[in-house]
Amino acid sequence: xxxxxxxxxxAKRYDIDGGVRTFExxxxxxxxxxxxxxxxxxxxxxxxxxxxxxxSGGGAAPWVAVIxxxxxxxxxxxxxxxxxxxxxxxxxxxxxSAGGQYAGYIWEAFFIQTPQAESFEIADKIPFWVVPxxxxxxxxxxxxLHPDWAWPIGIMLLNQLLGKLRYIGAGYFLFRLTADLERLxxxxxxxxxxxxxxxxxxxxxxETWRWRVFSLGSMAGLFWGALYIGVPALxxxxxxxxxxxxxxxxxxxxxxxxxxxxTGVFALTTNFVGVLHGFVMPFPVIVSQFFAAIFxxxxxxxxxxxxxxxxxxxxxxxxxxxxxxxxLDFWISFGLGKSFTFAFMGLAVAVPMLINxxxxxxxxxxxxxxxxxxxxxxxxxxxxxxSMWAIGMGAYVYLVHWMIPNFPIAFLLGFAFxxxxxxxxxxxxxxxxxxRPLFDIPFIxxxxxxLSRYEEIDVWxxxxxxxxxxxxxxxxxxxxxxxxxxxxxxxxxxxxWPVLLVTGILVWHFIWKLAPIPSSQYPFVQxxxxxxATNRCLWVTxxxxxxxxxxxxxxxxxxxxxxxxxxxxxxxxxxxxxxPSMWFYGIVAGIGSDPGMLLPTFVGAIIGRYYMIKRFGLKxxxxxxxxxxxxxxxxxxLVGMATVAIALVSKAVIVKPF
Amino acid sequence: MLRWIAHTLIAIGTVGWVIVIFFxxxxxxxxxxxxxxxxxxxxxxxxxxxxxxxxGA
Numbered sequence: 269x270x271x272x273x274x275x276x277x278x279a280k281r282y283d284i285d286g287g288v289r290t291f292e293x294x295x296x297x298x299x300x301x302x303x304x305x306x307x308x309x310x311x312x313x314x315x316x317x318x319x320x321x322x323x324s325g326g327g328a329a330p331w332v333a334v335i336x337x338x339x340x341x342x343x344x345x346x347x348x349x350x351x352x353x354x355x356x357x358x359x360x361x362x363x364x365s366a367g368g369q370y371a372g373y374i375w376e377a378f379f380i381q382t383p384q385a386e387s388f389e390i391a392d393k394i395p396f397w398v399v400p401x402x403x404x405x406x407x408x409x410x411x412x413l414h415p416d417w418a419w420p421i422g423i424m425l426l427n428q429l430l431g432k433l434r435y436i437g438a439g440y441f442l443f444r445l446t447a448d449l450e451r452l453x454x455x456x457x458x459x460x461x462x463x464x465x466x467x468x469x470x471x472x473x474x475e476t477w478r479w480r481v482f483s484l485g486s487m488a489g490l491f492w493g494a495l496y497i498g499v500p501a502l503x504x505x506x507x508x509x510x511x512x513x514x515x516x517x518x519x520x521x522x523x524x525x526x527x528x529x530x531t532g533v534f535a536l537t538t539n540f541v542g543v544l545h546g547f548v549m550p551f552p553v554i555v556s557q558f559f560a561a562i563f564x565x566x567x568x569x570x571x572x573x574x575x576x577x578x579x580x581x582x583x584x585x586x587x588x589x590x591x592x593x594x595x596l597d598f599w600i601s602f603g604l605g606k607s608f609t610f611a612f613m614g615l616a617v618a619v620p621m622l623i624n625x626x627x628x629x630x631x632x633x634x635x636x637x638x639x640x641x642x643x644x645x646x647x648x649x650x651x652x653x654x655s656m657w658a659i660g661m662g663a664y665v666y667l668v669h670w671m672i673p674n675f676p677i678a679f680l681l682g683f684a685f686x687x688x689x690x691x692x693x694x695x696x697x698x699x700x701x702x703x704r705p706l707f708d709i710p711f712i713x714x715x716x717x718x719l720s721r722y723e724e725i726d727v728w729x730x731x732x733x734x735x736x737x738x739x740x741x742x743x744x745x746x747x748x749x750x751x752x753x754x755x756x757x758x759x760x761x762x763x764x765w766p767v768l769l770v771t772g773i774l775v776w777h778f779i780w781k782l783a784p785i786p787s788s789q790y791p792f793v794q795x796x797x798x799x800x801a802t803n804r805c806l807w808v809t810x811x812x813x814x815x816x817x818x819x820x821x822x823x824x825x826x827x828x829x830x831x832x833x834x835x836x837x838x839x840x841x842x843x844x845x846x847x848p849s850m851w852f853y854g855i856v857a858g859i860g861s862d863p864g865m866l867l868p869t870f871v872g873a874i875i876g877r878y879y880m881i882k883r884f885g886l887k888x889x890x891x892x893x894x895x896x897x898x899x900x901x902x903x904x905x906l907v908g909m910a911t912v913a914i915a916l917v918s919k920a921v922i923v924k925p926f
Numbered sequence: 927m928l929r930w931i932a933h934t935l936i937a938i939g940t941v942g943w944v945i946v947i948f949f950x951x952x953x954x955x956x957x958x959x960x961x962x963x964x965x966x967x968x969x970x971x972x973x974x975x976x977x978x979x980x981x982g983a
Contacts, residue, residue, distance in 0.1 A: 534969035616969050619978035832943040835964040840935035843971040 291644040293756035294351030300763060302337050303359030312775050314913035315367045319790035320501060320516070321755060331902040333360035351752040354758050362761065366768035369428070370412065370776040373399065373420060374785050377407050379801055388805040390725050397423050398729045410784065412777040415472020425769070426667065427731075428662045432765075436758060437656030442696040443744035444650060448641065454699025454745040459759040466630040481892050482899040483546075492540065497904070501911040504789055505918045512539035515792045518864065522587040525566075531594055532565040535587040536864035544900050547880070547893040553854040554873035556892020558866045560858030568859075572598060588799055596821045599860050604822065605830025606856055613838065615694070628688070644755035661685070664733055669862075672727050676720055683716070686735035695738025700745075714807060728808045755832075927973045935967030 294917045334353050341348045376399035385391035391402060395896050396767040397419045400406045406414035412421075446452045495513055503508035505681040518535040546554055572578045641647040665684050669677055713732050747757055778784075806821075834856050858866070881889050941958035950956055 612965065613968075616965075616972050620972045623973075623977055824954040825952045825957070827950060828954040828961065829947065830960045831956045832947075832964070835961055835968065836940040836943055839964050839968055839971075840940055842932050842938055843968060889931075 271485070276691075290647065291456070291751050292349060292351050292751045293755045294349065294353075294355035294750075295391070295760045295763075297758035299337075299352050299356050300607070300760060301360065303333060303356050303363055304764060304767060306835035308363055308771050310364045310905075310909055311367050311771065312779065315775060315779055316373070316501075316915070317497065317908050319785060319793050320497065330357040331359070331905075333900055335902070340530050351756070352744070352749045355757060358517060358757065359760055360882055362764065363768055366772040367775050368772075369424065369769075372416065373412065374653045374776065374798075375797070376420075378785065378797060381407065382798070384798070384801045384805045388809050390805065390808055393725050395671070395726045395729055402818060403908065405558075410780045411774055411831045421477050421773070423667070423671075427664065427767075428765075428769075430664045430667070433660030434664070434735065435656075435737060435740060436652040437660065438692060439744060440754070441653040441657065442692060442737055442741045444653075445693075446700040446741060447745055447748070448694050452697065452727065454700050454742055465505045466647050477520070477892075478895050481895045482902070485896040486903035486906070489671060489900040489905070490907050491903075492900075493907030495906040496539065498911040500791070501792060501908075501915045506622070509788060510791075517795060518587065520587045521864065522590050523584065526583055526585075529566045529570050530583075531569040531578045531581045531590065533569075533590050533594070533862045534565055534864045535862055538865060540868045541834075541869030541900070541904065542866075543872035543875070544897045546869040546874075547876045548898065549873065550850055551873050551877050552848060552850040553857070554866075554869050555855030556851045557858035557861065558863060558870040560855045561861040561863040561866050564859050564861065565863060569594065591862075592802070598826055599906050600821045601823045602830035603825040603828030603860060606833050606834050606859065608827075609834035609838065609856065621759040642909045644753065645748065648755075648757065653720070658695020660732060661688075668730055668733060671730050674724060674725070675722050675727050679716055679720055687712075688733060688735050688737075692735070692737040695736055696737070696741040699738055699742050725808050728804075769855050798903050928970055928978055930968035932967045932974060935963050935970065937967075939963030939967060940964075 297348075334356055336355070337356055338348055376394075377383055379397050380391050380402050382391075382395050397422060400414075400416035404414075404416045406412075442590055447454065483524045500510040500512050500516065505868045515537060515538055518537050521534045521536065522532070526530050570576060573581065576596055578597045581590055582599050587594065661684050665677075665680050669675075702815070713734055716732070717727050744754070747754055772818040786797050788794060838849070839856055840853050841847045841855075876889065876893070882891075883889075884892060939960045939962070942963065943957060944954040946960055957970060
């Protein structure tokens with residue numbers, strides 16, 4: 269079995285519906301209003317959840333929107349088209365996550381005031397187009413509605429406008445190349461299409477199994493959400509320190525294992541939603557990943573410690589400090605080499621596939637090789653798509669050049685017009701065949717900055733024109749499968765965009781006013797943001813003085829070791845012994861990971877494999893579990909949103925002392 | 927034949943890499959030489975897998 273056949277065999281387990289070839293608009297006034305209403309209602313809760321637990325609940329919100337929509341339709345004795353539901357899913361998701369576009373500003377406002385930024389002497393060098401200066405009244409008052417934010421937010425708006433041109437133009441062009449011209453199958457696209465189809469069915473006369481499975485998942489999610497999110501959120505209203513039945517986000521056992529596994533990290537995540545992921549994910553990946561992580565932390569790390577390769581660690585360090593020490597000593601370098609293998613695998617698999625598809629395409633002339641479009645799909649000319657991308661990208665390069673005028677423009681042009689198209693095309697094809705991106709060069713932006721010998725820190729605060737449109741190609745295929753006219757999807761997004769921009773900033777402003785971020789009210793960011801700030805300082809100062817900790821951390825021997833070891837495992841395991849490549853991906857992903865983070869997923873995989881499949885049968889279980897997972901995230905999101913709403917309202921009330 | 931060449935290159939590269947790690951202090955240049963052999967072997971394996979597998983090459 270070839271690798272493409274192996275992956276597609278897995279994908280087919282989820283593929284139970286065929287496509288349709290009649291197209292209708294999914295854009296109606298009721299859909300836009302419904303999506304905005306639900307989305308904006310949930311956006312504050314989503315932001316709050318993200319800060320408290322690291323889970324946005326964004327996955328639940330679109331489902332809630334669709335369920336409410338279908339219930340309204342049923343009670344009105346009318347039906348809903350699947351096109352409407354798919355547009356509604358997309359719009360509600362966009363509305364809930366619209367706050368995310370401002371999250372970066374809160375992070376930058378925190379970062380510029382951190383002791384880390386101060387001690388690394390970068391706080392006063394952060395450009396004005398990133399965040400207002402430290403002494404700005406906007407930061408002191410925790411206000412986003414202040415003129416000092418005009419430059420950062422103005423640049424974000426311009427970038428979003430250019431980004432829409434780039435992503436629509438390039439995404440559509442790649443879809444035409446891969447889906448129309450090459451007729452690649454996009455095997456996982458029917459799964460997404462099925463969600464809208466399943467719920468559209470409920471407005472009909474018969475109710476299907478999907479509704480029962482979804483409800484079961486929702487009830488489990490409600491219970492878990494009450495325990496994990498509800499209790500801390502509600503007690504946080506009444507007490508200075510919220511009660512956490514389970515510590516968020518981890519229970520750290522690192523100091524408990526240091527006696528027999530020095531430098532080993534073991535922190536058990538308390539977010540057991542991973543069990544549901546274990547149900548859905550392929551079994552070999554989860555199992556091999558988990559055992560590779562155990563091997564790393566309990567055998568490999570202690571061995572490296574005895575060889576004095578891990579030399580910075582000392583007794584008494586917790587998970588975070590141990591992780592940073594190990595990363596600087598070894599794992600950053602080794603991880604780089606390991607990740608380069610993934611990039612190489614993408615090319616090694618994609619190029620022979622391209623050759624193979626070209627050959628079989630010659631045999632099947634008539635179907636493949638044609639750029640004819642089905643009537644009513646809402647297509648637009650390819651030259652227009654290419655022009656949109658070229659204008660959007662050209663203007664973006666100009667904008668970045670204006671922001672960092674001394675950075676060599678050749679690198680910007682190389683990213684924009686060579687790396688991005690190559691990266692996107694390969695990923696569009698691998699999505700078309702395997703439904704996953706395979707081509708990614710990790711740390712490429714950091715690597716290019718170091719290679720350019722550019723020493724100013726402003727370059728670390730700008731997003732270089734390094735983009736991937738290939739992963740979004742599948743969306744166009746899902747539109748096609750649900751019979752949704754392309755132009756209706758584009759129009760729906762453009763109509764809601766200005767509304768979401770305004771509401772996003774208002775909601776973030778309000779939440780920031782409630783309490784400092786991070787603070788004890790927001791345990792997830794309080795735990796993670798200080799570590800992120802330290803890591804960022806290490807990268808930002810990588811070129812300064814030529815002896816930064818980050819540069820010293822990257823050692824050729826360990827990079828080569830990571831690369832060589834991963835290649836060897838792949839070559840022996842998959843190429844010579846013929847094991848499915850999933851075992852390789854699991855092993856390499858698991859090496860260096862913390863097994864405590866993977867334990868819930870592993871438990872889910874074991875339950876799924878050894879109980880659920882026997883109980884329900886393989887085919888039914890693979891039909892059930894995506895719907896079950898969607899129901900669970902919906903239930904968790906619902907209880908999260910409800911408790912967060914109570915917390916927000918109570919904090920908004922000012923108690924007078926008289 | 928192509929498959930045999932691919933697997934031989936992978937095997938030689940892997941053994942070479944292990945020798946470099948354990949007996950030559952992990953010299954990065956020698957490691958990359960071994961990785962180059964493995965890389966070539968893997969590319970040839972996928973070429974055989976996708977294009978020539980059905981033809982028995």
